[in-house]
Amino acid sequence: MSRTDTTTGAPDSVGAAAAAQAVAAAGADAYPRIVATLIRLTGDWALAEDCAQEALAVALERWPGDGVPGNPGGWLLTVARNRAIDVLRRTAVERRKLHELAVLAPDDAWPETPAGRDVVDDRLRLIFTCCHPALAIEARVALTLRTVCGVPTADIARLLLVSESTMTRRLTRARTRIAQAGIPYRVPSGPALAERLPGVLAVLYLLFTRGYAVDGEPAFADEAVRLARLLEVLMPEQSEVAALLALLLFQHSRRDARRDAAGDLLTLERQDRARWDHAAIAEGQAALARVRDDGPYAWQARIAACHATAPSADDTDWPTIARAYDALADIRASPVVALNRAVAHGYAYGPYAGLGVLDAAQAGGGLDGNPLAVAVRADLVARQGDRPRAAALFREAAAAVDSAAERSALLDRADELIP
Amino acid sequence: MKFMMFVCTDTAPDTDPTELPDIHKWVAENDSRGRRLTGNVLAPTSAATMVRVRDGELLVSEGPFAETTEVIVGFDLLDCADLDEAIEVARTHPMAREGRLELRPYADLSA
Numbered sequence: 118m119s120r121t122d123t124t125t126g127a128p129d130s131v132g133a134a135a136a137a138q139a140v141a142a143a144g145a146d147a148y149p150r151i152v153a154t155l156i157r158l159t160g161d162w163a164l165a166e167d168c169a170q171e172a173l174a175v176a177l178e179r180w181p182g183d184g185v186p187g188n189p190g191g192w193l194l195t196v197a198r199n200r201a202i203d204v205l206r207r208t209a210v211e212r213r214k215l216h217e218l219a220v221l222a223p224d225d226a227w228p229e230t231p232a233g234r235d236v237v238d239d240r241l242r243l244i245f246t247c248c249h250p251a252l253a254i255e256a257r258v259a260l261t262l263r264t265v266c267g268v269p270t271a272d273i274a275r276l277l278l279v280s281e282s283t284m285t286r287r288l289t290r291a292r293t294r295i296a297q298a299g300i301p302y303r304v305p306s307g308p309a310l311a312e313r314l315p316g317v318l319a320v321l322y323l324l325f326t327r328g329y330a331v332d333g334e335p336a337f338a339d340e341a342v343r344l345a346r347l348l349e350v351l352m353p354e355q356s357e358v359a360a361l362l363a364l365l366l367f368q369h370s371r372r373d374a375r376r377d378a379a380g381d382l383l384t385l386e387r388q389d390r391a392r393w394d395h396a397a398i399a400e401g402q403a404a405l406a407r408v409r410d411d412g413p414y415a416w417q418a419r420i421a422a423c424h425a426t427a428p429s430a431d432d433t434d435w436p437t438i439a440r441a442y443d444a445l446a447d448i449r450a451s452p453v454v455a456l457n458r459a460v461a462h463g464y465a466y467g468p469y470a471g472l473g474v475l476d477a478a479q480a481g482g483g484l485d486g487n488p489l490a491v492a493v494r495a496d497l498v499a500r501q502g503d504r505p506r507a508a509a510l511f512r513e514a515a516a517a518v519d520s521a522a523e524r525s526a527l528l529d530r531a532d533e534l535i536p
Numbered sequence: 537m538k539f540m541m542f543v544c545t546d547t548a549p550d551t552d553p554t555e556l557p558d559i560h561k562w563v564a565e566n567d568s569r570g571r572r573l574t575g576n577v578l579a580p581t582s583a584a585t586m587v588r589v590r591d592g593e594l595l596v597s598e599g600p601f602a603e604t605t606e607v608i609v610g611f612d613l614l615d616c617a618d619l620d621e622a623i624e625v626a627r628t629h630p631m632a633r634e635g636r637l638e639l640r641p642y643a644d645l646s647a
Contacts (some may be wrong), residue, residue, distance in 0.1 A: 251619060299537050299641050301618035309620065 136180040143189035144173045145336075148267030150190065151197045153239035156302055162292040164201060166264065172197035240265065241304050241351055244344065248317040249300045256291040257320050258327075263288055266324075266340045276327060276337070314352075318361050318414065321345055325365050335372065342369055349404065359407040360414035366401030367421035370394040381529070382522040386430030398425045416445040420461075435465035452483035460493055468500040488517035492527060499534060508534040539622045541575075542638040543610035543631045550633035557630050566614075571625055575612030609635070 148169050155165035172193040186192040247260040259277065262268040268276075274284035294300070305313050321341050328337025345362040352358050374392035377383055405422055408415045420441045427433040442458035455478035463471020475494060484490040495510030511531035515524045566572035581600070588595040610631070616622040619639070626637045 249619075251623075297641060297644065298639075299539070299616075299619035299622065301620050303618075303620070305620060309624070 133181045136185065137177060139180060139185045139189065140173055140176045143176070143185075143193060145267050147190040147193045148173070149240060149243060149265050151194050152264055152267075153243050154194065155197060155201055156243075157239060159201060159205070160302070162264075162295055163289070164204060166292070168197040168200040168204070169193075171200050238304075240347060242302055244317060244348070245304045245313065246295065246300060246302050248313075248320045249295075250313070250316050251298055251300055252291055252294065254320075256287060256294075257316075258323055259284060259287055260291045261320050261324065262337070265344070266337070268337070268340075310352075311355075314355055314357065317348070318357060321348070322361060322365075322414075325368070329368060329372070338365075338369060338372070341365060349407075353407075356408050356410040357412045357414045359404045360410075360412060360418045363401040363404035363408065363418040364414055364421050366397045366404065367418065367425040370397035370401065370425060376522070380522070382520075382526045384526065385424060390429070393425070401425065411444065411448075413445060413449040416441050416448075420445075433464070435461060439465040452478070452481075452487065455481075456484060456487070456490055456493055459497075463493075463497050463500070468497040471497045472501075486517070488514040491517065495530070499530075504534045508532075537616055537618060537622075538573075538642045539614040539616060540640045540642070541612045541614055541622070541626060541629075542608050542640065543577075543612065543629070544608050544636050544638060545606055546634075546636040547605050549635060552633065556633060557628055559630050562629055566612075566625055571614055571616055571621070573613040573615050575610065577610040578608065581607055614639075 151169040151172065152162075152165045155168060156162055159165060175196050176189075176193060180186075243265045244261065247264055248257050252260065255277070259273055262273045262276075263270060270284050270288060271281045274281040277284065279287075304310070321344055324344075325338050325341035328335060328339070328341060342362075342365050345358065345365050348355075349358045349362050370393045371385075371388060373394065374388040374390070375383055401418070402422065402425075405418050408418065420438050423434045423438050423441075439458070439461040442454065442461045446454050446458055456475070459471050459475035459478055462474045472494070475490070475497065478484060479490060491510055491514035495507045495514060498510060499507035508531040511527050511534070515527035515531065518524050518527065563572065563575070584599060586595075586597045586599055612629075614622055614625055616625060619641075622639050626632055626639060629637060631637060
């Protein structure tokens with residue numbers, strides 16, 4: 118999990134940019150662990166995050182001149198811990214917390230193998246607390262990004278399209294609420310675990326899709342995959358965790374093949390399948406083999422597996438995908454599922470069948486103004502042979518999408534139909 | 537951690553036809569485990585009296601009668617380890633299905 122290179126010898130002064138990079142790299146891994154450690158010892162979320170944040174600020178100040186320390190994580194934990202001791206002394210709270218902080222030797226608390234049970238348990242406690250249903254969903258996503266993944270507040274604000282000050286307030290409110298409402302810093306046990314898990318998986322999936330989106334931050338997708346792997350190690354008996362991991366890996370395997378040399382977005386059938394990450398696909402298949410139940414993530418993972426293992430777009434097993442979407446629509450109906458079901462039926466049973474499903478899906482009104490629905494109709498109409506109408510629909514969809522890459526891909530389709 | 541649990545009516549009660557949990561069993565179970573300190577059903581709002589003091593003058597009136605569709609009809613004072621335990625206590629109360637329960641922790645006055 119460590120993304121830092123700690124093998125360098127004696128520290129030397131480094132450039133400010135290199136130091137900033139080292140702080141960012143060390144912080145991404147160290148931040149959640151420092152926060153988790155300080156929460157465990159003090160029970161104070163705001164204090165833990167303030168001190169971790171301050172340690173990163175001190176590193177930014179000192180590392181350019183002093184050089185990057187040999188053990189950046191341990192260095193950051195020492196600074197954060199000392200800061201916490203200072204604050205607690207000033208506010209004169211219980212001596213026990215001070216004692217526990219004082220005896221924490223960061224070199225011991227920072228084992229070489231970060232997958233140690235304590236570290237993993239700490240991370241899992243953070244995940245379940247940040248994803249507690251008594252917090253609003255936006256607060257859960259923001260808090261998970263900040264506290265579990267260590268993403269800086271400014272980046273979360275940019276990602277979630279709010280100002281940094283709004284995001285700071287939202288995070289502060291969430292931490293205050295954890296303390297005031299009595300939300301425990303604990304992984305639920307027994308039947309409560311099964312009830313709480315879907316909420317956690319939803320946050321991970323949202324994190325992944327935000328990262329995987331065309332204009333998204335790829336590091337967030339990486340983070341979601343890492344968290345899903347971690348969850349599966351900890352909860353091997355929870356079939357939906359394995360299913361989510363498989364789903365994320367299958368989607369993630371296409372990250373490098375999604376764009377052509379010019380940076381334009383490529384649809385699935387135009388991607389060079391040799392550029393898919395076959396190790397990720399194999400890991401996804403292994404995870405899928407561990408799935409026993411027919412939950413919503415299980416069906417989505419099976420659909421993704423059909424795509425990931427098809428030798429070519431033409432050899433995709435569309436009837437299996439169409440049946441999986443039928444099952445998914447039965448247990449988790451949504452406009453997006455309905456749209457994808459129309460696509461699958463179009464490929465499995467022909468454009469007329471696809472348009473029939475699409476008409477039924479659009480009758481509900483849930484897809485009104487959705488440019489993807491227009492694009493899907495355009496594709497089905499093109500395969501019916503009505504090229505002028507299909508081109509017009511592709512242009513209509515292009516005019517309505519937000520992403521430049523998607524717009525360009527849709528306009529290309531229109532130009533191919535009517536050169 | 538102490539929670540005041542307000543027992544309230546709700547305009548959209550559960551439609552599940554299975555039998556509701558028994559309130560006497562709920563009280564006995566949670567009293568014996570030390571999770572419920574006290575509690576009671578309250579008389580209807582028609583029995584409520586409002587007391588205010590303004591500029592040294594005592595003002596007593598009937599009511600309040602507003603918002604009659606969702607009212608507090610009872611309370612339980614819970615002593616639980618944390619919110620998760622309080623939620624477990626609340627979910628098995630019959631009014632979780634017939635109405636709704638609001639968990640309000642005691643304010644932390646030391647903070």
